[in-house]
Amino acid sequence: MTQDEVMVRRRRPPRTGTIRAGALVRKLVLIALVNGFAMFAMQRELALGETGALVATLAATLAINGVYLSRRVVPLKYLVPGTIFMLLFIVYPVAYTVYISFTNYGTGNLLTKDQAIERLVANSLSTDADGARFAITPLDDGDGTMSLFMIAEDGSLLLGDESGLSPLAGSDITRDGNRVVSVDGRRALNLGQASQRQDELLDLVVPADFGEIRVQTLKQATVAAFGLSYDAASDEIVDISTGTRYRPREGRYTSDTGEVLTPGFRAVVGPDNYNRVWSNSAIRDPFIRVFAWNFAFALLSVALSMALGLGIALTLHRSGLKGVKFYRSLLIIPYAVPSFLSALVWQGMLNRNFGIINRMFHLDINWLLDPWWARFSVVLVNIWLGFPYMFLVCTGALQSIPSDLMEAAQIDGASASQRFRKVTWPLLLITLAPLLIASFAFNFNNFNTVFLLTGGGPPVPGSQTPAGATDILITYTFRLAFEGGRGQDFGFAAAISVMIFFVVATISAISFRRTKAFENLA
Amino acid sequence: MSGHDPTPYRAKRMKPARWFREFGWRHLVMAAVVAFALFPVIVVISASFNPRGGIQSQKLIPSSLTLDNYRALTGDKNVPFYHWMRNTVVISGVAALANTFLSALAAYAFSRMRFRGRRGGLLAILLVQMFPITLLMVAIFLMMQNIGGIFPAVGLGTQMGLILVYMGGALGVNTWLMKGFFDTVPRSLDESALIDGATHWQTFWRIILPLAAPVLAVVAMLGFITAVNEYVLASVLLRDVNDFPLSVGLFRFIDNDFGAEWGPFAAGALLSAVPVVVLFQFLQRFIVSGLTAGAAKE
Numbered sequence: 001m002t003q004d005e006v007m008v009r010r011r012r013p014p015r016t017g018t019i020r021a022g023a024l025v026r027k028l029v030l031i032a033l034v035n036g037f038a039m040f041a042m043q044r045e046l047a048l049g050e051t052g053a054l055v056a057t058l059a060a061t062l063a064i065n066g067v068y069l070s071r072r073v074v075p076l077k078y079l080v081p082g083t084i085f086m087l088l089f090i091v092y093p094v095a096y097t098v099y100i101s102f103t104n105y106g107t108g109n110l111l112t113k114d115q116a117i118e119r120l121v122a123n124s125l126s127t128d129a130d131g132a133r134f135a136i137t138p139l140d141d142g143d144g145t146m147s148l149f150m151i152a153e154d155g156s157l158l159l160g161d162e163s164g165l166s167p168l169a170g171s172d173i174t175r176d177g178n179r180v181v182s183v184d185g186r187r188a189l190n191l192g193q194a195s196q197r198q199d200e201l202l203d204l205v206v207p208a209d210f211g212e213i214r215v216q217t218l219k220q221a222t223v224a225a226f227g228l229s230y231d232a233a234s235d236e237i238v239d240i241s242t243g244t245r246y247r248p249r250e251g252r253y254t255s256d257t258g259e260v261l262t263p264g265f266r267a268v269v270g271p272d273n274y275n276r277v278w279s280n281s282a283i284r285d286p287f288i289r290v291f292a293w294n295f296a297f298a299l300l301s302v303a304l305s306m307a308l309g310l311g312i313a314l315t316l317h318r319s320g321l322k323g324v325k326f327y328r329s330l331l332i333i334p335y336a337v338p339s340f341l342s343a344l345v346w347q348g349m350l351n352r353n354f355g356i357i358n359r360m361f362h363l364d365i366n367w368l369l370d371p372w373w374a375r376f377s378v379v380l381v382n383i384w385l386g387f388p389y390m391f392l393v394c395t396g397a398l399q400s401i402p403s404d405l406m407e408a409a410q411i412d413g414a415s416a417s418q419r420f421r422k423v424t425w426p427l428l429l430i431t432l433a434p435l436l437i438a439s440f441a442f443n444f445n446n447f448n449t450v451f452l453l454t455g456g457g458p459p460v461p462g463s464q465t466p467a468g469a470t471d472i473l474i475t476y477t478f479r480l481a482f483e484g485g486r487g488q489d490f491g492f493a494a495a496i497s498v499m500i501f502f503v504v505a506t507i508s509a510i511s512f513r514r515t516k517a518f519e520n521l522a
Numbered sequence: 523m524s525g526h527d528p529t530p531y532r533a534k535r536m537k538p539a540r541w542f543r544e545f546g547w548r549h550l551v552m553a554a555v556v557a558f559a560l561f562p563v564i565v566v567i568s569a570s571f572n573p574r575g576g577i578q579s580q581k582l583i584p585s586s587l588t589l590d591n592y593r594a595l596t597g598d599k600n601v602p603f604y605h606w607m608r609n610t611v612v613i614s615g616v617a618a619l620a621n622t623f624l625s626a627l628a629a630y631a632f633s634r635m636r637f638r639g640r641r642g643g644l645l646a647i648l649l650v651q652m653f654p655i656t657l658l659m660v661a662i663f664l665m666m667q668n669i670g671g672i673f674p675a676v677g678l679g680t681q682m683g684l685i686l687v688y689m690g691g692a693l694g695v696n697t698w699l700m701k702g703f704f705d706t707v708p709r710s711l712d713e714s715a716l717i718d719g720a721t722h723w724q725t726f727w728r729i730i731l732p733l734a735a736p737v738l739a740v741v742a743m744l745g746f747i748t749a750v751n752e753y754v755l756a757s758v759l760l761r762d763v764n765d766f767p768l769s770v771g772l773f774r775f776i777d778n779d780f781g782a783e784w785g786p787f788a789a790g791a792l793l794s795a796v797p798v799v800v801l802f803q804f805l806q807r808f809i810v811s812g813l814t815a816g817a818a819k820e
Binding site for chain 1: 544661691692721750758776
């Protein structure tokens, strides 16, 4: 431990005793604001039954209070804000991605199991053409709610309200001549009054064990019966008319004969998404093609933009050359323009029919829709985007090579090409290797160039997933998850994300070893 | 310097053939390179001032200069270009400032304090950095959908939600960069402040941050440019055309209709690129020296 560190250590905790009252008040107000906001958030989470979010909010709030009200843990006071965001928007999503990759989450399986059961049962409600009908008289309960006086087809008298049906005796009904005045103390509405409250009446559902009774007209109600019922004890859905039982299997209620009920629900399906990549050739072949192209794209982009950048750096690396600064300020422009704009501009320039490149050079090349030309275009544009950076980096690296090395080589009789191969290049490689690896990792997931130029297309024929000729893994993931067409497949997209994690982790591990980042942790 | 020229002095008037062998070809190569580098830029500038018409009618040198495309872009009711521009500035600006601040806080702790888990924390930041938010789009989309169910104000379809997501990447390479800079600020400065009775917060706020202003500015501007370029999450999380930043807005605008909207698109591209390029020219000095420092390491 150095002298400095000892001094800092001894002085810890710092003298918070001298903190000014104003600062203290400000701090307390901030904490009170955070707590107030957290209370509001937790209230909502509790009301909505979001236990996970509730626990997370509670933990974060307790951590904030603990850290900022204590006089100790000074480092944490500075680390907590950034860390909370990192946990929430990177660490948690990483874990969540892994979880989703083991589920069938996607079109057809978007709902939770409870939501799906509710939806299935609710959707099975139908009014039977020959179902029971009731003659009704709407009643005002006196407390703002409504109920129905109902006469069944067999002549029995019933009172129906939100809680259900109850039988009535003839003595419960007060009549004025033919007209019903009140039932069981509730005032009967005439047609005019009833029509004014039509919306309320149509919303009124009287539950019965054989289905639901709903108002059809102001004078009639009918039974709507459920076709399905949920049996909570066995976790089965039963078709009431046929008695068929549907059991939950991989996110769908499925009968023994293989009939499925839609919608399904999201469920953990194990390594299915990973298996799909290997077992189904209509998915596997395009996937392997995307994977291979991803590597080729990143390698070509880095190697070629490096070659061009180095070539330019060597061209300008000549003492006495005029205009170097001028060239540099021009070459930096492609690097400075936001890359999403550049990609879109290139898309327009490479357009087959209208693009200026075909017109200016009198070509008829299908730059963006022929598979190989599209790949060529994506790499070309990526070189255009990347070579200024490589040029700047190479210039810096060249200048850091001691000139006496070159002079010594020259005196020893090395030719220009020997000097480059034996002196310049090895030295450059040492300094540039970490940057090249970082650049490879960046281009491996270079979404903007590919997606904004070709959208991943042109499509590969005969593929079951939306894989295109220029798709790299990250654009492929995006299309699986968010591009309509064949539906959203979050589970499969997440599985591919996890595979990208491994590739990126491998690249990073190599680069860590090379840059020896661990040694800089003084 | 390169040792290509062993003669102790250069003749003032070189013979043309020798001049070409030594210097001339370099200018020829650079002319070709500059043409390649600037071709799209020239195309866009020219297209934006071309008379109104489709992409087919564009000539590299416009037959006449007009502002029709600019008027068409800003006058189109269905294309809220100014909204997009403002959204880009607000979203990227707020995210960049917040991230710089969060990162500076952490860098101060890592630079000035010794505590258990410090080394682990620095490594964790590097590790987490491996997962850029783009890779997490599926999880973040579904998560924001859930959050929107509880708090609509920050959920799916809100700019606030997008900014919060961008803030997830606050701790990263930038924290290392700032820690490195803070390390070069002499300890004696904060120690004398502490002896004078300043709190650690006052030391950070009044002494370290002002000294680090140039680095903070560079980090903030780089963060701004990164956010301006971000397409994936903005397109996934935002729904309303009036909420889009330029990246999503201009893409949707031109992707439908390259043939007809090329001119107005070029005008929009130019208007959007100019501020960033100007910003970049300010940054150039820092970026070049930063890159060189990185390249010269080891």
